[in-house]
Structure formats: C-alpha cells, structure tokens
Amino acid sequence: MITKAIIPVAGWGTRRLPITKIIEKSMLPVGNRPLVDYSVQELIKAGVKDIYMVISNVEPCQVKEFYKDNLALNQYLIDRGKEDRLALAKTLPDDVTIHYTVQDPAGKYGTAVPIAMVVEEYKIDEPVLVFMGDDFIWNPDGESAAEALIKAANEGESAILGVEIDKKDVEKYGVLSEKDGKLVGVVEKPTSEEAPSNLINVSKYIMAPDLLKRIVKYVDEHDFGPMDQEYMVTDPIDEYIKDGGVMRVAPTSGEYLDGGSVEGWLHANNVVCG
Numbered sequence: 001m002i003t004k005a006i007i008p009v010a011g012w013g014t015r016r017l018p019i020t021k022i023i024e025k026s027m028l029p030v031g032n033r034p035l036v037d038y039s040v041q042e043l044i045k046a047g048v049k050d051i052y053m054v055i056s057n058v059e060p061c062q063v064k065e066f067y068k069d070n071l072a073l074n075q076y077l078i079d080r081g082k083e084d085r086l087a088l089a090k091t092l093p094d095d096v097t098i099h100y101t102v103q104d105p106a107g108k109y110g111t112a113v114p115i116a117m118v119v120e121e122y123k124i125d126e127p128v129l130v131f132m133g134d135d136f137i138w139n140p141d142g143e144s145a146a147e148a149l150i151k152a153a154n155e156g157e158s159a160i161l162g163v164e165i166d167k168k169d170v171e172k173y174g175v176l177s178e179k180d181g182k183l184v185g186v187v188e189k190p191t192s193e194e195a196p197s198n199l200i201n202v203s204k205y206i207m208a209p210d211l212l213k214r215i216v217k218y219v220d221e222h223d224f225g226p227m228d229q230e231y232m233v234t235d236p237i238d239e240y241i242k243d244g245g246v247m248r249v250a251p252t253s254g255e256y257l258d259g260g261s262v263e264g265w266l267h268a269n270n271v272v273c274g
Contacts, residue, residue: 002046002126002128002206003047003049003050004050004052004127004128004129005048005051005052005131005146006052006054006118006129006131007036007039007051007052007053007130007131008053008054008111008133009025009036009053009134010055010105010114011025011056012056012105013134015260015261016028016260016261016262023062024056024062024063025260028134028259030257030259030268031269031273035133035134035135035259035268036063037066037091039132040067042137042144042146044093044096046129046144046147046150048096048146050097051096051099052098052100052128053098053099053101054101054102054118055100055101055103056103057102057103067091067098068092069090070089073089074089077089101114101121108219110229110231110232110233111232111233112215112218112232112233112235115130115207115212115233116215116216116218116219116231124209127153127158129149129150129204129205130205130206130207131146131204132204134258134259135202135259135260135264136257137202137252137255137256137257138257138268139252139255142253142254143252143254144254145204148161148250149161149204149206151250152181152206152248152250153208153248154246154248156246157246157248158208158211158245158246159249159250160176160237160250161201161204161252162201162250163252163256164198164253168192170190170191170192170195171189171190174187174188175187175188175190175195175196175197175198175200176196176199176200176201176249177196177197178197181249182248182249183241183248183249185238186201199251201234203233205247208245210240211236211240214236214239215233215236
C-alpha cells in the first residue's frame with residue numbers, strides 16, 4: 001500500500017499575475033475549496049497518510065494556514081451554535097500529516113527539483129504518489145487519478161496517468177508513447193499527425209524507489225543555469241525506462257482541470273460548480 005505523496009506548490013505563479021501577488025496559485029478557489037485540496041482529499045481517500053508539500057520561502061504560507069486547525073474559528077462556531085460547520089472547518093483528518101519542505105524560488109527550477117528535495121530530506125525509499133498542486137482530475141462518479149495509478153502499478157513498478165483528449169489538441173502537451181500498457185516515452189508538443197497517441201501527460205505519477213534515486217542524482221549532478229534549461233522530471237524518467245524500469249500507463253476517464261491559466265481556472269469552476 002502506498003501511504004506517501006509529494007505535492008509541489010512552490011513558485012510565483014507568474015502566469016496568473018496579478019492575483020498571485022497576494023494569493024498562492026495552489027490556493028486559488030475552485031468552488032468552495034482551493035485548487036490543491038482536490039488532490040489532497042483524493043490522495044487521502046486512496047490511503048495516503050503522509051503528504052510532503054514543497055512550498056516557497058514566503059511567509060505567511062497560505063497552504064500551511066489552510067491545513068492547520070483554526071482554534072479561534074472553531075470556538076466561534078461553538079459559541080454561536082454552529083457546530084454543524086466544524087467538520088467543514090477541519091481540512092485534515094487526525095491520522096494524516098503534512099510535512100513541509102521550503103524551496104527557494106531563486107534556486108534550481110523544474111519539476112524534478114521538489115521531488116529530489118523531499119526524497120533527500122526525508123530519506124524516502126518506497127513508492128510515492130507525485131501530484132502537482134495547481135491541477136486535478138475531476139471524476140466524482142468514477143475512479144480517482146490516485147486509484148487509477150495504484151491499480152495500474154505492480155510491486156516495484158512506477159506509473160503515469162494518461163488523460164485522453166482530442167488528437168487535434170495534442171500540440172500543447174507532452175504525449176504518451178506506450179506499448180503493452182508500458183510507457184515508451186513522452187513526446188513533447190507533437191503535431192496531431194506525429195503524436196503517438198491521444199493520451200497526454202498531466203504530471204501525476206507513482207514513482208518507484210529506483211526512479212526516485214535517479215531524480216535525486218539528476219538534480220545533484222547537473223548545474224543548469226537559470227537561462228539554460230529546467231530540471232525536467234521526464235529526463236530521469238526516460239533514463240529509467242531505457243535501463244529497464246517499468247512505468248505503467250494508467251488511463252483515466254476523468255476530466256483534467258488546470259488552474260494555471262485564467263481560462264483553465266474559469267472552466268474548472270464551471271465544471272465543479274455546474
């Protein structure tokens with residue numbers, strides 16, 4: 001059973017300025033809860049007990065504030081006879097712990113960096129779920145993304161979520177190339193004619209210990225400058241697969257909702273609240 005998950009939520013959210021000047025991107029509301037909480041609650045339902053969030057070094061941290069008990073609010077609800085709302089104010093079950101790792105926005109940049117930081121800091125040597133903090137899969141009547149990944153990966157294997165879209169739209173995404181249910185590679189922004197499938201990568205994974213070690217090594221051994229390239233997690237994933245590592249492709253029937261753009265965030269609200 002997988003009981004650990006990593007969620008990167010650091011960064012300035014520059015695509016969503018000016019609102020992200022005062023609201024962290026992962027805390028932008030979709031319906032009546034922040035973006036990141038859709039992934040958090042999904043992971044908890046899938047059996048995760050330890051969530052490792054990588055946050056920015058900016059205080060106060062709104063993510064930390066959201067997931068801790070607000071004793072003054074609780075007392076207010078009790079005093080006003082609104083005890084029925086206490087459950088809504090409690091955002092984390094007692095048996096789940098969120099651990100926080102601080103990432104300097106001026107340091108190394110890219111999807112591999114926060115994963116490597118958590119693995120090194122907490123000496124993680126077991127499979128973990130990795131979800132990004134500003135998007136989620138909406139599938140209220142079906143299998144969640146976490147459940148699909150767990151079902152797809154056998155012991156010792158990794159897994160990647162594949163979201164099916166219209167092939168004419170693949171040019172904006174990394175597209176999964178797979179054979180016999182196993183990932184062969186991720187083709188970045190191909191034309192619809194060149195695309196190996198209509199399954200896109202939305203950065204939701206199960207990562208086996210061997211892959212986690214490769215991610216740490218990749219970040220530690222390279223010294224990309226800020227204008228060179230990002231530390232992309234797909235680089236060590238490619239190496240892992242070439243060396244015989246198995247990454248299963250877990251398809252989902254859910255809808256991918258992304259709060260990183262204004263259009264995506266508005267669509268997410270329309271879907272969730274509609």
